[in-house]
Amino acid sequence: MSRIRATLIWIALAGAVAIPIAVAATSPQLAWRDPVYIAAGLAGVIAMAILLLQPLLAGGYLPGLPTLKGRQIHRLLGLGLLIAVILHVGALWITSPPDVVDALLFASPTPFSVWGVIAMWAVFATALLAVLHQRRRIRPRLWRLLHTGLAVVIVAGSVIHALLIEGTMGTVSKIALCAFALAATIKVILDLRVWTLLTRRRA
């Protein structure tokens, strides 16, 4: 890969990640919010940005970060995603407890919260499986299938969640970030041909 191409890829990625965060961090709506609520929103935006990075790292698509190295960062960012989701929900809880209780009990009037809660549980399940995987308590093949399935739930759920919300993210940068995250997720699943694990005979 040429140097210019590598540089362009990194610039594009930096823009796709940094622009939505910058737009959210300067939203006029922040003027009507206290710091805890602002932090809750930003944690959500950062989580969305991580959802774009994760498939790119897993697939080894980023220049200078081949698959093995990329996956080291993927694991770290996975932990970062877990923390961002906990901060997002925790800070929303502090801002308005009854709204978060409704969301967690799937009794919310807002159509988007159910998708966020589904994605949240999928993140928690992935974290648990990742620990089991590291301790070699589950078969690698099962881990890979479950991780991929949960990743689809996380990305799809989060994208629907984000798109339906009227929040601090800019419309254009939000749609772009969601589209990139979806596209990257679909590409890495196609490239790694994960579904073949379902039919392949055990070695």
Next chain:
Amino acid sequence: MSPITPTRRSLLAAGAGAALLTGASGLLVPARAQGLAPTPTMRGGANNYRPGAPIVDRIGGGGFWMTGTVRRAGDGAPLEGQRIQIWAHTTEGHERDPESHGATLTDANGEFRLEMPQIVPAFGQAHGHLAYDDPDFETVFLRPIMPDASNTSLQAHFVLQPA
């Protein structure tokens, strides 16, 4: 001639037919005053409710209007002097803040109007909260959503069931 003995199937069919007729006539005459149904409480309507908000001329600096009507279930008669409590996330405060809450009374036409600060999107939607929570009628909590966050008014209507 033997008496008609309804089978399980014929009863089911008759029931479905009756339900269909009732449903269809309900659609044809939706506003029959005789049968005006009470407004159900909305999901999440009571969130961040602070009972006993004071009756005020205006909540905060104003600039936004919450309006609506209060009628009696059944005959649809307008209800005067009913206390409606209102709160929202606005340019001046969060839903939980006491100063975001206020109440007003309906006039002789059963209408209410309360000026309040501009409602802004919170928890993903620009929405308001209203409560009827007094002894004469059943308690109702509403959570209307603004079609556009730049709107400067919002409406909500109560049909109350006598307690």
